[in-house]
Amino acid sequence: MNLKEQIISYSQRIGWILPSINLLFLILIIGFLQISSFQLRERIILYLVSITLLYLINYISFILFLTKKVLPSEEVRGKMMKRFRKGDDRMQSYLFPLAIDDDHYEIYGRTITYNPIGGDFYNFLTDPQENYWIGIGDSVGHGYLAGLFSMMIFQRMSILVQKISEPFEIIEKINRDLETRMEGFPAINPSLYATFLLIKADKEGNIRHSGLHPSFVLYKNQTNENQIVETDGKFISTTMNAGLKSIQGQNEFQMKSGDIIFCFTDGLYEQKNRGNLYFGESLFRFLEEVPKNNLKKIADGLFAEILIHTGGRIQDDMTILMIRKK
Template identity: 25%
Template sequence: MPQEVTKQYKEIMSKYLESQSEEDLYVGQQFSRRFIEKDIAPEDVISIHKSALFELHPNLRKQVWDSLDFLIEMMIHYGLTMREHQSLVRKQEAIQMEMNVATKVQDTLLKTVEPDAEGLDVGWISQPAHQMNGDYIYFLNQENASSVAVADVIGKGIPAALCMSMIKFGMDGLQNENSSPDNVLGIINRIVEKSVDDSMFISMFYGKYNSITSTFSYASAGHEPALHFSSGTSAFTELDARGLLLGVKKEAIYDEHSVVLEEGDFVVMMTDGVTESRTENGFIEMSAIKSLLAEKKDESAQEIADYVYSELSRMQDYQLSDDFTIVIFKKKTV
């Protein structure tokens, strides 16, 4: 194969040396792609050049041949760097494959089942900004109660995904325990605090809807406040509760509050990918998000969530800067 390339190179060069025309130079440029395709190292290109030149003009001065040998030496490191680069590209492809697998594992492992509580309409959407989602939603179904944890893992990628499986298994263990929001956050905090490295933290909002009393109780571990829309007054109230991020301090205390939902009321739980959305013109204000929610107040919880997502992502030119998650609990109208 190199002989053939050498032969062709010789012909092209010989033509150019005779004509010195633009066209022949262009043919040479095109031909250099063959070298690249065939993985011919820069130093070998010069060797090929040297033998072609020797066949065409064997009587050139000795200095010319010596200088070409010198140039070959000079190019050897370029060749090595190029091969290193190619090996990096291959490694990157392998990592990408692993990432794809990890994303699939994340999807299957962290699957959650939407609650089916009487009188409660649930809607949600969670969109990662990049390949792996740092936001996490987990639903817990108990008799007469539907709960949801909305979490944002600070620190992204694979460590974040591992962190989420920790949350999930922690929560799965709660099925028969006291699942009041303050208690749940206390338990998860102790799990996270023990096992996570120093710069990884989780913010989590935990809400529990009791379908007998229509009460929504909640606690927050350093998470964005939820919004409560009252259909009676058509106004929003922030549902805020004192509590530290998970994983910072072992003995953190979480306050719990509750609110009674009337028919048509809904609670919106979000991550900072929603509240901290940015456009070219600055931050999207909370009031803008509230008006989007209010516009769709009579629709189903899922329609409200989808609408807010599509509008906010449109405002950001369909390029999310952070993972985006909304969960809506709406009390059905009978």
């Protein structure tokens, strides 16, 4: 990272606090000297001393920032483990699927939750025809209610992929089941909804996907390029799809050997630093630059980058799900 990038990063991390202190200091010094009885020469000397002192304070602050720019690996791991102990490790260990690594695909997911029970979820499994089904979603809100809503979708997906062949039909069926459930249990909050992306992949790399969810990234191994793929379809909701009734929203493409799909929830790029700036485009720069040979290391490295950006705190659940074609 060059000096210009370091200064920009420094400005983003400190936000408005230090500039406000600088401005207040200058206002106080100017006000004091204006009403003081010092001679002009003495005022000039005091102005120069004050400016020099202010410069030294800012310089020292910048140097201290540079020495902590990259957190020691042990500190990063400590911050990550602190997040895991808040509940992520339990959901990951007991509920979410184990990684797949067979002759056709490598599939790996990782999540960190804001609360012990989060609204993010992912699932992947195979059907009787040996197709691969991969889903990732994000229920609105935090805590146990969002988690229960997510687990309902998780459970319905696991059952329906064994009987229905099209991703958009499964999403339609989940929504119909949700309507039926709400008729039987009126206490269910009707404003609950989830973004959801459902992907079906056969052994040859033919991909079909449906659902409204943040766009995902397709890494093309032959050209070493990343492509952003838009999603289309419906939410998991009884109220959010009013203008989407006639939309099936299913798209398809083909993966070749070495290609990777990167899916994520909005919590990844919406994490803010102390300067109130999002991780945002840093996510896509990370995916462009990171070595693509190990999916687990990609997830670990990405979460470490985000924790450095935020200073070890997060404001939302965040999940990454990766699919590599063998």
